[in-house]
Amino acid sequence: xxxxxxxxxxxxxxGLLVLNRYISALAGTTSITGGILExxxxxxxxxxxxxxxxxxxxxxxAGHGTIGGSVSNVSGxxxxxxxxxxxxxxxxxxxxxxxxxxxx
Numbered sequence: 001x002x003x004x005x006x007x008x009x010x011x012x013x014x015g016l017l018v019l020n021r022y023i024s025a026l027a028g029t030t031s032i033t034g035g036i037l038e039x040x041x042x043x044x045x046x047x048x049x050x051x052x053x054x055x056x057x058x059x060x061x062a063g064h065g066t067i068g069g070s071v072s073n074v075s076g077x078x079x080x081x082x083x084x085x086x087x088x089x090x091x092x093x094x095x096x097x098x099x100x101x102x103x104x
Contacts, residue, residue, distance in 0.1 A: 011037040020044035027051050032059030040065025063087050073099040
């Protein structure tokens with residue numbers, strides 16, 4: 001399956017969604033409104049997701065991969081690596097006053 005262009009991805013509700021592929025061709029905005037979106041686990045640090053990401057109050061962005069656009073952590077949690085590791089952001093990182101950044 002190949003995805004290109006302005007597709008919008010929304011991660012909501014509970015649970016974990018792990019993206020371990022190169023999906024940088026997506027130009028749309030990804031919203032995390034619930035659960036965890038992990039871009040590249042420890043075994044797949046080359047994973048990438050294009051476009052911008054917005055993290056909402058019940059959402060968490062984690063992973064070892066690369067985000068092509070900017071990340072706006074409005075009121076959720078960003079945890080690079082998911083444990084110890086690096087999450088690369090190609091654009092800007094905006095940390096809201098009601099959000100959490102976990103650095104290990």
